Amino acid sequence: RSVVGSFIGAKPEEIVFTNNTTDSINLAIDSILEHVNDHDIVLISIAEHHSNMLPYLKCVKNGAKIKFVGVKSGIIEPDEIKAVLSPKTKIVAVAHCSNVLGNINDVEKIGAIVKEHNPDIFFIVDGAQAVAHIPVDVKKIRADFYAFSGHKMYAPDGIGVLYVNEKIHHLIKPARAGGGTI
Secondary structure, three states: HHHHHHHHHHHHHHEEOOOOOHHHHHHHHHHHHHHOOEEEEEEEEEEOOOHOOOOHHHHHHOEEEEEEEEEEOOEHHHHHHHHOOOOOEEEEEEEOOOOOOOOOOOOOHHHHHHHHHHHOOOOEEEEOOOOOOOOOOOHOOOOOOEEEEEHOOOOOOOOEEEEEEEEEEEOOOOOOOOOOOO
């Protein structure tokens, strides 16, 4: 956890090992699902990989609405995120880098916009395509969750990472019960 944390600018206690990026994103959603209710909005871009899109269907079961933001030349425009944020926005989820085109989204600027609008919005970043190719600092990004897989960096399959910002530890519930949850 110390090594992985230092790689992305996180503390060891903010690192959770999972099976892969999809598992990490599902774990993030499962751990905050009780905070998503009727009339909340989950904001994602139309360019998301299914791993960063399908888990949010769980929010729809709680009554939330999914709203899609467009892209320009394959890149999420931070100003478009700003324009569609509302008091009902509960989650903003974006990919750091496209798995199709390789376009790099300005997640640092998006994170600043989201948190300045409302610090209680959960900001979730799919970093699977980014961590092996560009420096990542989760604190500068202001992410609540940042997910990625080891196999993108030549590690064995079945190793994933979920960064969970310590500022939200008190809000999340264990998604899977075990001896350490008592």
